[in-house]
Every structure is written in C-alpha cells, then in structure tokens.
Amino acid sequence: MLFVFNFSAAAYDNVTSSCDLMYRAAECLKKKDYKGVKYYTQKCISLYKAQALQMSRKLKDFAPFETANLYWALNDVAYAYYLQGEMYRELGKYELARRKYEMVLKKFKYAQVYDPAIGGDWKVAEECKKKLELIKGKLNKSKNNKFIKKELRPLKIQ
Numbered sequence: 001m002l003f004v005f006n007f008s009a010a011a012y013d014n015v016t017s018s019c020d021l022m023y024r025a026a027e028c029l030k031k032k033d034y035k036g037v038k039y040y041t042q043k044c045i046s047l048y049k050a051q052a053l054q055m056s057r058k059l060k061d062f063a064p065f066e067t068a069n070l071y072w073a074l075n076d077v078a079y080a081y082y083l084q085g086e087m088y089r090e091l092g093k094y095e096l097a098r099r100k101y102e103m104v105l106k107k108f109k110y111a112q113v114y115d116p117a118i119g120g121d122w123k124v125a126e127e128c129k130k131k132l133e134l135i136k137g138k139l140n141k142s143k144n145n146k147f148i149k150k151e152l153r154p155l156k157i158q
Helices: 007-014 018-030 034-058 065-090 094-107 124-139 145-151
Strands: 112-115 120-123
Touching (some): 018 065, 034 065, 065 120, 094 124
C-alpha cells in the first residue's frame, strides 16, 4: 500500500504557535524557500500583531532577560517583519526590505529574540538598523520598486 502525503500543504496549515511559525520561517529562509517565509511570517503577523502592539505600548525599555519571554507576541511579530526584510533583501527588493525593517523600528523597538548560540537575546531593532545601513546605497538603484504594490498584498490565510 502506498501513501502519498502533500507534506508542505499539511505543514503550512497546522501550525499556529508563534514560536513554531517563526522557527519554520527562519528554516525556510535558510533554504531560500521564500514562499514558506512569506507564508509563516504573514500567518504570525495576522494572528498576533494586535497582541504585539499592545505589548509594545506597555514597554518603555527592553524587558529583562528573565522576563523577555512574557512578551512573546511582540518578539515573534517583530522577528516576522525582520525575516520578511531579510527575504526581500536577498531577493534584491530593497524598498520592500526597508519597509519591513522600519516597521520594527517604529512599532516593535523593544523586541528581543532568544538565540541559544549566544545564550541570550538579541535586539531585533538593532539588527534592523544594521540592515538598513547595509541596503542604504542600493535603495535608489533598486529596479524592483515598480513591483512594490503587488508584493505588499496580504497573504490570505484560511
């Protein structure tokens, strides 16, 4: 007996935890699976952005390391925008990347992401600032600007 599974469709549809969504989005980015990056990040944003904004408004500075995980929605939604920025940067769509990085700086500036490799958190906004500096000269030369409106259409999640 042979069973055929459409793993990618099943995997995309069953994940709802922000942590799992961001893990999968990051893995997709490593593999240059940009469709997966967009799917997982957009799903996280649409499910948790309202909570992230509420959490962001409560903070006046970065949460201490010990309590940073209490701001899970803030951290994961900011990371989702960061990963989208990385995806667009890798694709040479620098204006779109700029918008994603700036979203983090404007709305989610106190987000932190735990990295086991360093045994602590890294600040998402600080990384976004570095990436903006990296693409600064490429923004005016970007040939992809005429496609911005098409690319910004929200992904429909059912």
